[in-house]
Amino acid sequence: MKRSKKKKVNLFKVLLAILILFVIIFIIFKLINGIEKDKKILMDNLVGMNINQVMNDIEDYKLDVSTEYKYSDEVEKDLVISQSIDSGVEINSGDKLNLVISLGKLDKEKLKNDGINELGKVPIMMYHGIKNMTNSETKYTGGNVDKDGYTRTVEAFKKDLEFYYQNGYRMIKLSDYINGKIDVEYGKSPIILTFDDGNDNNIKVTGLDSDGNIIIDKNSAVGVLEEFKKKYPDYNVTAIFFVNNGIFNQPEYNEKILHWLVDNGYEVGNHTKNHDNLSKISTSQTQEVVGYMYDKLESILGSKYQKIIALPFGSPYNKTHENYKYVLNGEYNGKEYESVASLRVGWEPEVSPFNKDFDKTFLKRCRAYDNNGKDFDIEMVFRMLEKTRYISDGDIDRIVTSVSNKDIVISDLDKEVIYYE
Ligand SMILES: [Zn+2]
Numbered sequence: 001m002k003r004s005k006k007k008k009v010n011l012f013k014v015l016l017a018i019l020i021l022f023v024i025i026f027i028i029f030k031l032i033n034g035i036e037k038d039k040k041i042l043m044d045n046l047v048g049m050n051i052n053q054v055m056n057d058i059e060d061y062k063l064d065v066s067t068e069y070k071y072s073d074e075v076e077k078d079l080v081i082s083q084s085i086d087s088g089v090e091i092n093s094g095d096k097l098n099l100v101i102s103l104g105k106l107d108k109e110k111l112k113n114d115g116i117n118e119l120g121k122v123p124i125m126m127y128h129g130i131k132n133m134t135n136s137e138t139k140y141t142g143g144n145v146d147k148d149g150y151t152r153t154v155e156a157f158k159k160d161l162e163f164y165y166q167n168g169y170r171m172i173k174l175s176d177y178i179n180g181k182i183d184v185e186y187g188k189s190p191i192i193l194t195f196d197d198g199n200d201n202n203i204k205v206t207g208l209d210s211d212g213n214i215i216i217d218k219n220s221a222v223g224v225l226e227e228f229k230k231k232y233p234d235y236n237v238t239a240i241f242f243v244n245n246g247i248f249n250q251p252e253y254n255e256k257i258l259h260w261l262v263d264n265g266y267e268v269g270n271h272t273k274n275h276d277n278l279s280k281i282s283t284s285q286t287q288e289v290v291g292y293m294y295d296k297l298e299s300i301l302g303s304k305y306q307k308i309i310a311l312p313f314g315s316p317y318n319k320t321h322e323n324y325k326y327v328l329n330g331e332y333n334g335k336e337y338e339s340v341a342s343l344r345v346g347w348e349p350e351v352s353p354f355n356k357d358f359d360k361t362f363l364k365r366c367r368a369y370d371n372n373g374k375d376f377d378i379e380m381v382f383r384m385l386e387k388t389r390y391i392s393d394g395d396i397d398r399i400v401t402s403v404s405n406k407d408i409v410i411s412d413l414d415k416e417v418i419y420y421e
Contacts (some may be wrong), residue, residue: 045087050100062093068100068247070416073201077104108420111393111400114187119401119408120260120333120390121349122170123381124176124192126365129199132219134151136333142370142377149369149377151199154219160368160378161228164191165235168202168391173267174240175306178341178360180353180415185234186394189385194343194365195221196271196310203261205253215340222266242310242343244272245296257301262304269308270294270339278323279316284324290339291332314345319362347376352390354399354415355408393418 014022024026041061046054047076058065084090084098118246135143140151157387164171169191170184177192184190195202204217216223221239231236239262245256247254262269271376272278273289281289297305316324328339339361346364351357373378393400401409405421 001421002372040090041092043083043085043087043091045082046099048075049080051078051099053098058097060354061091064094064096066096066098066369068098070100070102071106071418072102073105075102077102079300106418111418112402112420114402115391116187116393117405118182118393119239119352119400119405120189120191121385121388122182122190122390123349124174124177124194124343124346124363124365124384125160126339126345127152127157127193127195127221127368128197128341130154130201130202130224132155132217141372144370149367149371151201152369154224155219156370157224157349161224163378163382165228165232169238170234171238173238173265174269174308174341175267176309177353179396181396182235182269182390182392183396184355184373184392184394186392187324189391193239194242194310195239196242197240197246197275198246198250200273202241203248203257205248205250205257208256214253214260216260222261224257238265238267240267240269240306240308242308243297244271244275244293245273245310249302258297258305260298262301265294267306267308268295268297268301268304269306269310270297271310272312275312277313277315278311278327279321281323283323283326286326287330287332290327291330291335291337294335294337295335305340307338308339308343310343310346313346317344319391349381349385349388353416354410357408358410 015240081100143153145151164377172190203222205214270293273292276289308333341360401418
C-alpha cells in the first residue's frame with residue numbers, strides 16, 4: 001500500500017515537471033516571436049552610393065524599386081542623387097522606392113555645338129495626289145502635275161522623300177507630334193507627311209494575293225513609301241491619310257486598305273463626308289459632315305483611327321467662325337464626337353509641341369509642291385527651316401534648347417528641360 005502511494009506521488013511530480021517545462025517553452029517561444037515582430041527594418045541612407053551596390057544591398061527587402069536618371073553637375077555618374085524613402089524610415093516588403101541616379105555631367109557645349117533645339121519648328125507636309133509619270137511629262141515646273149502642284153509626279157515625290165532624308169529629317173506620326181512624343185535620334189529633325197482627299201493613287205490596290213492581302217501598286221504614294229521603308233530602315237516611314245466618304249475610292253478594297261494602313265504604321269483621319277467647305281454650311285450640317293466621317297471610320301476601324309480633322313479648303317480660316325467649335329466638338333447620330341486636332345492649309349512649319357504657342361486645334365501645314373523656291377514651296381520652306389528647325393537630343397523624356405528660348409517653353413511641362421548658354 002505504502003509503496004503504491006509513493007509511486008503515485010512520483011508520477012504526479014513527473015507530470016507536473018513536464019507541464020512546467022511545456023509552459024516555459026511556450027513562454028520562451030512567445031517572447032522570441034514578440035521580439036522578432038518588434039524588429040523593424042529601417043531605410044539606409046543610399047545617397048552617394050553606386051546604384052549596382054544599392055540594388056544588391058536592398059534585394060532581400062523585396063521593395064518595389066523604380067529608377068530615374070538625371071544629368072548632374074555635382075553627383076558622379078551611377079551614384080544615387082536622391083531616394084523617395086528617407087533614411088531611418090521603417091520599410092516593409094512591397095514598399096515603393098524611387099531612386100534618382102546621376103548620368104554625370106551633361107556636355108552642354110556639345111549640345112550647343114550640335115545645334116540641338118527642341119523648341120525648333122516642325123514641318124507638316126500637305127500632299128494630295130501622286131501620279132505615275134515623270135517630271136518631263138508634265139507641262140508645269142518641278143514635277144507638279146497641275147498648276148498648283150496638288151498632284152505631283154512619282155519622280156518628284158521620290159525626290160522629296162530623298163531630300164527630306166538626306167537633310168536629316170525623320171518621319172514621325174502626327175498623333176505623336178500632337179502628344180509631344182517626338183522620338184527622333186540625336187541630331188535629327190522630325191517631319192510629318194499628310195495626304196488629303198483619299199485619291200486612289202495614295203494607295204492603289206491592284207488585287208489580292210493568295211492569302212487575301214492587298215497588293216499595293218509600287219507607283220502609288222504608299223508603294224513609294226514602302227520602298228523607302230526598306231531602303232532606309234531608320235526613316236521611320238509613316239504618314240496620315242485624311243479621307244472622305246469615298247475613302248480611297250476603291251469600293252471593293254476600301255475597308256481592307258484602312259485596316260492595312262493602321263496595321264502597318266500609318267494613320268487615318270477625317271476630311272469630312274463630302275469634302276465640305278465648313279464655312280459655307282450651317283452649324284447642324286457641319287456636325288452632320290464631321291460626325292458622319294468619324295462614325296464611318298469607327299464602324300470600320302473601331303478605335304484605330306485618329307480623332308484629327310484636316311479642314312477641306314482649309315476652311316474656316318479662323319477660329320472665330322461660328323462653325324469652328326463644331327469642328328472640335330459636336331453631335332451626330334445621337335453620339336458626341338471630338339476632334340483632338342485640326343489641320344489647316346498652311347504655308348509654313350509649325351512650332352514645337354513644347355512651345356507655349358503650340359495649338360493642336362489649328363495647325364498649319366506646308367504645301368508640298370514646287371515653285372522654283374518661291375511662295376512657300378518645299379525648297380523655300382526647308383531654307384527657312386535651316387536655322388529654325390527642331391533638332392532632337394535623342395531622348396524623348398528630355399527637352400534641350402538654348403536659354404534664349406526659356407520664355408517660350410510651356411511652363412508646366414512634364415519633362416526635364418535643359419538649357420545651354
Ligand atoms: Zn481636301
